[in-house]
Amino acid sequence: MQAHYLLGIDGGGTQCRARLTDLHGNVLAEAAGGPANVWSDYDAALIRVGALIDKVFLQAGLTPQALGQTSLVAGLAGANVASVQARLAGWQPACAALRVVSDVEIACAGAHGGEPGAVFITGTGSQGAAWDGTRFTLLGGWGFALSDQGSGAELGRRALRLALLAHEAVVEPSDFTHQLMAQFDHSPESMLLWTRTAVPADWARVVPQVFAAADAGDGHAQHLLSQTAADIGLMVRRLMTLSSGRVALMGGLAAPVHRWLAADIQASLATPQGDALSGALKLAGAHPAFSARADRVRAIN
Known part of the structure; x- marks a missing residue:
C-alpha cells in the first residue's frame, strides 16, 4: 500500500517521542511519553510506542485507519541486541511499511542528514554509531551493567557510590554528598534496598545535582564530571577514526557536559543537522542513502 504519511519514533531510556508528517515533511503532530527500552522492558516499551502512535493520529485529526497509509520507522533503545531484534520481528503494527532500528542509528541519520558521519549519544545510557x-x-549499547560509558546512569551511579563513601568517612564529605545521602535518609540500608529495583533512569535522576554542585565549586562533583568527560572522549576518539572525524554529540548530557570535554574533542565535534526523529523520518521517507537495508557491524579494535 502506498504511504501518505511518515511516522518516526525515538524510544530512549528516559522517554519516547513520536513525530508524524506528510510526505512533504510538514509536521502534523508530535507526542512524548515514558521510556521505551526494548531490552530492559520489552512489553512496556511497545505499549508506550503503541500509545504514542494512537496519540499522534488523534492529534492530527486522522482516524486509526490512517496508520495503514503510513511508513513507520522506530528507533528503539535496545534494538541493537540480536535476541531483541528477533523478538521485534513479531511486532507488526498495521502500517504500510515498518522498519525497526536502534535509537543510535536514527540519531546518526538525523545528525548528518543521511550522509556519512558518526554520533555518540550520551543520555540515560550511551551508544555510538558510524x-x-x-x-x-x-x-557500546550493551546495557548499564556492562557498557554506558559517559552516560547519565553511570554518572549517577558514581555519584551515589561517592556519597556512600563520604557517609562512611572514607573520603571527605561535602554539602553535595550530604544532599545525595539525604535522599535516602542518610541510611546506607535504604540506599541498598533502592538499588534492588532501580533502573538506569533512576540512577540518572541525580545528574542535575552533580552539575549544580560542580558549578558551585564542589570538588567531588567536578571530579565526577571530569570522569564522565574522559569516558565520552574515549568513545568519541574511536568514532572519529571510523568516520574521518565527523562526530556529533547528542542526548541529554551533550550540552551540559560539553565544557568539561577535552579541548581537542570540543574542537572536533560536528553540530547535528537534525535530531533523532528527523533521522527516523529520513528513513521512513526512503532517503536515497537508506533505500537498501543498512548492515550493522560491531567495531573491532
Missing part, C-alpha cells in the same frame, strides 16, 4: 553510506558500525 555510518559510511553502506553500513553502520556500532559502539
Whole structure:
C-alpha cells in the first residue's frame, strides 16, 4: 500500500517521542511519553510506542485507519541486541511499511542528514554509531551493567557510590554528598534496598545535582564530571577514526557536559543537522542513502 504519511519514533531510556508528517515533511503532530527500552522492558516499551502512535493520529485529526497509509520507522533503545531484534520481528503494527532500528542509528541519520558521519549519544545510557553510506558500525549499547560509558546512569551511579563513601568517612564529605545521602535518609540500608529495583533512569535522576554542585565549586562533583568527560572522549576518539572525524554529540548530557570535554574533542565535534526523529523520518521517507537495508557491524579494535 502506498504511504501518505511518515511516522518516526525515538524510544530512549528516559522517554519516547513520536513525530508524524506528510510526505512533504510538514509536521502534523508530535507526542512524548515514558521510556521505551526494548531490552530492559520489552512489553512496556511497545505499549508506550503503541500509545504514542494512537496519540499522534488523534492529534492530527486522522482516524486509526490512517496508520495503514503510513511508513513507520522506530528507533528503539535496545534494538541493537540480536535476541531483541528477533523478538521485534513479531511486532507488526498495521502500517504500510515498518522498519525497526536502534535509537543510535536514527540519531546518526538525523545528525548528518543521511550522509556519512558518526554520533555518540550520551543520555540515560550511551551508544555510538558510524555510518559510511553502506553500513553502520556500532559502539557500546550493551546495557548499564556492562557498557554506558559517559552516560547519565553511570554518572549517577558514581555519584551515589561517592556519597556512600563520604557517609562512611572514607573520603571527605561535602554539602553535595550530604544532599545525595539525604535522599535516602542518610541510611546506607535504604540506599541498598533502592538499588534492588532501580533502573538506569533512576540512577540518572541525580545528574542535575552533580552539575549544580560542580558549578558551585564542589570538588567531588567536578571530579565526577571530569570522569564522565574522559569516558565520552574515549568513545568519541574511536568514532572519529571510523568516520574521518565527523562526530556529533547528542542526548541529554551533550550540552551540559560539553565544557568539561577535552579541548581537542570540543574542537572536533560536528553540530547535528537534525535530531533523532528527523533521522527516523529520513528513513521512513526512503532517503536515497537508506533505500537498501543498512548492515550493522560491531567495531573491532
